[in-house]
Amino acid sequence: MLTGMTAYVCPRCQVQSPADALTWCCPKCRGPWDLEFASAPVSLPSLASRVNSLWRYEEALPPMPYAADVTLGEGRTPLVPLVENASGAVSAKLDFLMPTLSFKDRGAVMLAAHALRLARTGRLDRVVADSSGNAGTAIAAYGARAGLDSLVYVPEGTSPKKLEQIRAHGARVVEVPGDREATARAARTAADEPGTFYASHVYNPYFTHGTKTYVYELWEELGGRLPDTIVVPVGNGTLLLGAALAVDELHRHGLTDTRPALVAVQAEAVSPLAAAFHAGADDLEGAAPAAPRPTLAEGIAIPAPPRARQILRAVRATGGTFLTVEEDDIRTAQRDLARRGLFVEATGVACWAAVRAAPARPGLTVVPLCGAGAKTGLTP
Template sequence: MTYAPPGYLCPVDGTRAEVATARWCCPTCGGPWDLDFTPDPSVPLEPAGGPWSLWRYGPVLPLPGEIPISLGEGHTPLVPLTERIHAKLDFLMPTLSFKDRGAVMLVELARRLGPERVVADSSGNAGTAFAAYCARAGLPCEVFVPEGTSEKKTERMRAHGAAVRVVPGGREAAARAARAAADAPGVFYASHVFNPYFLHGTKTYVYEIWERLGGRLPEALVVPVGNGTLLLGAALAVAELSRRGVRPPALIGVQAEAVSPLAAAFAAGGDDAEPVAQRPTLAEGIAIPAPPRARQILAAVRKSGGTIVTVSDDRLRAARADLARRGLSVEPTAAACWAAVSPASPTNPLGSRTAVLPLCGAAAPAGPAGV
């Protein structure tokens, strides 16, 4: 019998659809999909017996069965920053960012569905991850990027064999172009925002922390938030592990002060976020003016007893320089969490709680300007 991957479920209106025939968004409300999938907590989870990749968490992943594609992603180390705060070095992933966690899941889904080509949109790290994993899977890949995207990042995409389409305008213009292409026959849209399989890849970030800490989690997980793909993946894992008796941590989201619709909505007690202006910031990776999953992000943070805070570019610079002095070279967005919770932060939301934060993207080699 042919295995059918778990189908899509709209969190707004309850619409259901099969993965093989569904559009990239809910046809009724136009919003992102959730996955109609809940792992059985009675099934033993013994990752030490699995492969040296995130596929070791097979019992809680939605794509069992076949031998999946892999580049050995996952198992990034935890290193102490202070006595109570550890950093998880996701910039050591195969394409140098946490996006590999979701990309391997989405590309494996595409491989099983057998499209003529895979389409994605990205301003950098996600596009590189999709290009690499499509190369591994033998799938043609096309990545739409906004004008102004770093040439180093587009060169890496092309090196993996992807066709790079530069779109005039900003990040949303690239997304619109990709979605238009996604409606053509034979195309799989690998959207790290709209497709929930991506979130079930990013949730392995928390499963690795749970495994590394001997079956427990810290008191708080501090996560950078733009579209919320890492935070929502973390929330999925926390909920699943809670059903296995693991005490859930608070989720603390960090946004760039210049573009912070979620922090504003959280402070105002709102259930959804109003779009904000796109303003320049060092933390380009989380500068999302209108996150499609804003309602889910706000609900997940509130349910956990957490909060959403902002950091200025000045604090980002200082945090990035501090990490470099500790031997950790990361891109500006990846320094956001340390900017929020380091001992130098004037508004540290952690207090005395233990915490893990991700360093989720590697810095490019420094030019004359240095750090």
Template sequence: MTPLPDRYCPIDGVRIPSASLAWCCPSCHGPLDLDFAPTPAPLKALTGRVNSLWRYAETLPLSAPSVSLGEGRTPLVPLTEGVSAKLDYLMPTLSFKDRGAVLLTELALRAEPRRVVADSSGNAGTSVAAYCARGRLPCTVYVPEGTSAKKLEQIEAHGARAVVVDGDREAAGAAAREAADAPDTFYASHVYNPYFLHGTKTYVHELWEDLGGRLPEVLVLPVGNGTLLLGAALAVAELYGAGLLDRRPALWAVQAAAVAPLARAWADGAEELPRSTPVAPTYAEGIAVPRPPRARQILRAVRGSGGTFLTVTEDQIRHAQLDLASRGLYVESTAAASWAAVREGALGTKSAVVPLCGAGLKSGLARA
């Protein structure tokens, strides 16, 4: 079995051995990064490979998947002139989170824990539950009050235990982290564990391949905890560093105006989150994260790409979801946020791709 790369803290450099069940920096308690700098294969070398995200084996810190459900290689379809949508809601558990959950579960299998715990607003929990079922790992998922009943049903259908925590998304995360400190427990955190980001980066590797070795001028990405955006930034850096891209796309980060701590920090020119951020109910529950642990990294990634932050109102989200449905694409309201940000001409003449991250069957239509 190939040795795994170590994790490390991007703030103070503390290193965590690959075999450790530690889920955060023991010094600052922040999320970890991976000591891993792969070189992706050139376009021609991908011909004939397995039709899943594992075709990008050179870029992944784990190999020989035992729990794969065929995740990845989702369709890319045009929406309007210059703007396409990548249909990541057609993943095995109906959300893009499968890209990262499969790596977390493969990692957990190597650790042989007594149990796996996760926290989620719904989609990450359903994904971790499914892959743990595939790997025969006992799993508990902590979710906040108000989580879609359909997502809870999906978690439990996979055999996982769903624990509804009194409070919001942050409360669910705190409960999971407390449980994660128990002995022989693997914390399948899509926020703290860097393996998840190395799974989500395959979104961009697929775009690059589907577009014939190039990327659009803009990648428009919904941001709560920022796992898709940070994965995208990793992939862009890998492709550009290998000489497989002649220019880097700008990263446009989209937040719901009701919960927009990163957009507010961006507007203030800050590198840290404001001490407090107004929070209101939002249809976009999947990105309703008041204090994302990787905030500094997200802001740095957007700034370094020449990108920006956009916010969308509840009416814009609702109308974007209905507009996508009228085009044959039934996605949940969070997944409509990126389209809401660009459908009225914000891009100008720039080419772009928006991700449709979760299926509408998971939560239904946003109602006025």
């Protein structure tokens, strides 16, 4: 791979920063960064002889000279059919079969490789992350692989099994009283300390370039085409934005003629983006936030996602929509998948719950099963 550095750019202010800086957000608006990086086309025939991980799409990924030092073989998860009838077909991509049992490995390996590069230049002393569990676990695991000192902030009441996994990788855990937003604020305060790299799956765009490999894998698995519909769970929107990025790249490089509809799923209890979308709003700014209620889908219970504007724009650009699911739908969907041989955590079944309840869409629909049920157990 190439070893040159890319640049951060604020999508709102157009402010730029070198990607080797530890500035974790735009200094003008405090918003998240995008990455100024131009991918190259991936040759489908060449993939047969490549490494069996997400790194097989190296032309599409930002330069990562230390990828070999941090990889755990992430990516290349199975695509299995769930439903096939005259109305259409639904397949599931089993991203809960990643090394840390969630799709967050796709982005975490990118953050760890980038952080290792900064550590070896002497710029970085520690890594800080915030998470409801899965992202923190992934950062802890890949941080351990890279030999980095990691500190993970989690909301009070996070699943004990997830906390055990984070600690097992050697990361220190800080439990923050309050909700997910309070946890993020605490982590951002810590990220402002000198020598700290904020391994944020929301603010750092390297994570999004990792999650886009989800769609590259679909494209390869389907022989150079894409599904008609891709359904994704949305809290902070990292998987959806990665999917949108991959679709744009594949289309720009002439590797696909079609753009699948992106359908975003939120828990009804915490659904600010769904409300904004159906109200025709471009952002959450100025909207009176609804009081979030408890939900089994804790991983997408984000009342104020920083990339709201980008998420709404991406869904509209593909002719997609937002769906919401009730708590009983989540319980039913988890048990339904378990009876099909797939034990998935509550957040990870949200898309299947939504697809089961919605009218069938024509063609092939793909849903991700994002996190293993072993992390949280069966919902009561």
